Amino acid sequence: MSQPKAEEPLNIEQHTEYIKKVIKWSITDLERLQTLLKARIAAEEAYIASLQKINKNVTVPVREPIPFFGNDPDFQRTSLQRATFKYEAFVGKTIESRNGLIAHMKYELETLAKVKIDQEARKKRIKLLDIANKSYLDYRKEVPKPGATTLLLQKTSLNNKSRFNNSNYN
Helix, strand or coil, X not given: CXXXXXXXXXHHHHHHHHHHHHHHHHHHHHHHHHHHHHHHHHHHHHHHHHHHHHHHHCCCCCCCCCCCCCCCHHHCCCHHHHHHHHHHHHHHHHHHHHHHHHHHHHHHHHHHHHHHHHHHHHHHHHHHHHHHHHHHXXXXXXXXXXXXXXXXXXXXXXXXXXXXXXXXXX
C-alpha cells in the first residue's frame, strides 16, 4: 500500500473550509432572496391596494347607449366611453395578475424556507464530518511511520513477555 502524501491533511482541511464557506454563502444568499421577495410582496400588495382604490373611488357615470350607427353594441358608445371601459377592465386584469404573482412569490418563499432548513441541516452534517476529519487527522499524526512500526511492535512484544513472566512468578 502506498503512503499518503504529507499534503493530504492540509487538503482535507482546505476542502472542509471551502465547503463551510459555500454553505454559509448559500444560506446568506437564501436569506437575501427571502428578504427581497418579502419586500416585493409588500410593494405588490400596496400597488394592488392603490389600483383597487382607483376602481372604487373613481366612478364614471354610465350613460344610456346612443345608437350612432345602428344597433351594434360596439357603436352605441363613444370611443372615449369604450376606452374608459377598456382601461377599467385592464385595471381589473392587472389586479388579478398581480394577485397571482403575489401567490407565486409566497409559494417561492415557502420553498426557499424549506431549502434553507435543508442547507442548515447540511451545515450541521458538515460540522460533524469536520469533527470526524479532525479526529482522523489527529489519529494519523499519532500512527508511527512504517520503519518505526516494527520497532514499536518489538518493544510491545518484549514488554508483554516481561509482564507475563513477572505475573507467573508471583
